[in-house]
Amino acid sequence: MDVEAGIAAPGLQGIKGLLIDINGVLYVANKPLMGANQAITALKRSGLPYRFATNNTTRSVQTLSHDLTAMGLSVEPQDIISAPYAAVIYLRQLGQPTIYPLLSADAQQDFAEFTQSETAADVVVLGDMGYEWDYRVLNRAFRLVMQGAQLLALHKGKFWQWEAGLQLDIGAFVAGLEYATDQTARVVGKPSPFFFELALTELGLPPGQVAMIGDDIEADVAGAQQSGMKGVLVKTGKYRPTLVATTGITPDLLLEDVGAIAQWFQ
Numbered sequence: 218m219d220v221e222a223g224i225a226a227p228g229l230q231g232i233k234g235l236l237i238d239i240n241g242v243l244y245v246a247n248k249p250l251m252g253a254n255q256a257i258t259a260l261k262r263s264g265l266p267y268r269f270a271t272n273n274t275t276r277s278v279q280t281l282s283h284d285l286t287a288m289g290l291s292v293e294p295q296d297i298i299s300a301p302y303a304a305v306i307y308l309r310q311l312g313q314p315t316i317y318p319l320l321s322a323d324a325q326q327d328f329a330e331f332t333q334s335e336t337a338a339d340v341v342v343l344g345d346m347g348y349e350w351d352y353r354v355l356n357r358a359f360r361l362v363m364q365g366a367q368l369l370a371l372h373k374g375k376f377w378q379w380e381a382g383l384q385l386d387i388g389a390f391v392a393g394l395e396y397a398t399d400q401t402a403r404v405v406g407k408p409s410p411f412f413f414e415l416a417l418t419e420l421g422l423p424p425g426q427v428a429m430i431g432d433d434i435e436a437d438v439a440g441a442q443q444s445g446m447k448g449v450l451v452k453t454g455k456y457r458p459t460l461v462a463t464t465g466i467t468p469d470l471l472l473e474d475v476g477a478i479a480q481w482f483q
């Protein structure tokens with residue numbers, strides 16, 4: 218295809234690079250979604266710059282790539298920008314702070330370069346601990362922030378889609394700690410400008426030439442739009458028409474599933 222001309226899709230003229238969400242767009246509950254494989258194949262053939270942009274906080278970039286490949290979705294680690302990856306970049310910019318990680322053991326692999334402490338940390342890194350969340354852990358985080366530690370949230374998502382339906386996400390824990398400490402968390406995942414600026418730097422494109430494709434109307438669509446990009450919503454994953462309507466956010470384009478993008482590159 219003609220890379221200079223960009224993609225051919227209604228409402229997306231001049232778009233020359235793509236950010237694609239992973240969970241709810243490429244797969245749900247360890248099963249690939251309709252069209253995901255065709256979309257990845259078409260992207261790779263297109264020659265356009267792209268990255269997979271995810272707020273997944275339970276897996277390291279290496280494990281994400283491994284799990285996607287096991288589902289038949291060929292996604293390389295270097296093509297993934299995750300919220301933990303954004304946090305690592307942010308922490309490096311602070312110097313070499315000591316962290317208290319509220320993260321799954323797997324996601325902690327991305328943070329191996331930082332010293333850890335439960336009692337004297339500079340930064341509390343709030344990700345997802347699944348069933349490990351309990352009062353002891355939250356109280357430790359609370360005490361550290363009250364002693365002056367910064368609260369760094371990988372994201373502030375409200376809910377996500379699993380086989381059994383919508384699941385509570387970590388935003389409730391972030392909001393709870395903010396309330397108790399009277400501090401505001403620094404958010405580095407979607408929809409933060411930090412995340413999207415990092416992604417744009419990696420794509421090497423200005424925001425006006427990039428579209429974000431996701432199933433989260435706030436983190437993906439509104440986040441991208443607020444950073445000057447186009448926001449494309451897919452009707453898979455956590456997409457619920459009634460929940461979208463209450464946000465008042467209008468996507469630049471609505472797709473049945475991610476497979477629709479395969480037609481953009483012909």
Ligand SMILES: [Mg+2]
Binds near residue numbers: 239240242433
């Ligand atoms: Mg998603």
